Amino acid sequence: MTIRTIPNFNLRQIAQSGQCFRIKRNADGSCTAVHHSACVTITPLPDGRFAFDCDEAAFDTVWRPYFDLDCDYAAIGKSIKKSHLFLREAYAAAAGIRILRQDPWEMLISFIISQRKTIPAIRSAVEYLCAHYGAPIGDSGIHAFPDAATLASLPLDALQRAALGYRAPYIQKTAQMAAAQPAWAAALAALSDQDLKQALLAFPGVGEKVANCVMLYGFHRVGAFPRDVWVRRIEAAHFRGRFPTRTYPKTAGIMQQYMFYYMRLLEKKEMP
DNA sequence: AACCAGGGGTACC
């Protein structure tokens, strides 16, 4: 057990922020997260601290980086311009969100799946793939995200059972490309933002929006600004059609996350 | 039950 005081950390907000499709909320108020072949259950304590059911070594090597706990998100909140009223409101409602450092491969597949799907539908598709093709993690009943070689070996009709629809060929081809270059993620991590985006666009099923999501959530390029239907709505209603990403060159993606969560909260798009 | 979903590929212009 590892217990910590963590500012700007709200698991319910993170679980509902749409950046991660596998955090589960448990009946006792705790949440369970998965990363690679590890999982952890985090319980908010009455005194405001958080209890991680892992030892100090796992906390330091896996979960502290995964939850981006060394980043000062309060400073990011303070950097918001006073004139950006909607963003200020969003931060006030979403200050517990952090940008998780998730696995690039998992993000690539998850966000190819995400196109023209609701978040609950994305969750169930991702969970199907994990439950059927991911390695079990101890006796937790939880499975890791399936690796590229595994997905690459699946026939299309097996993928279709995950309700991938017309995306199944995208997933299959992308998995075959990734499996053919096992070090692709490490190679892409060394690229500039611009070159990284071009490299991601080479995968079938990856366009501008998905590339930005993989950059932001899988490669922690927090300047990347994914523009989806919700963000476009926000821009139309509150930013004269376009959010000034140039004002936040290093944190636009984090601002996007605050506003995405807040807009969906306003529209009562809560999810379990 | 009709509607729309954290879009992308393609065919045009």
Next chain:
DNA sequence: GGTACCCATGGT
């Protein structure tokens, strides 16, 4: 470089 149109299927 921009725009219409199609794509399967789940959740509400």
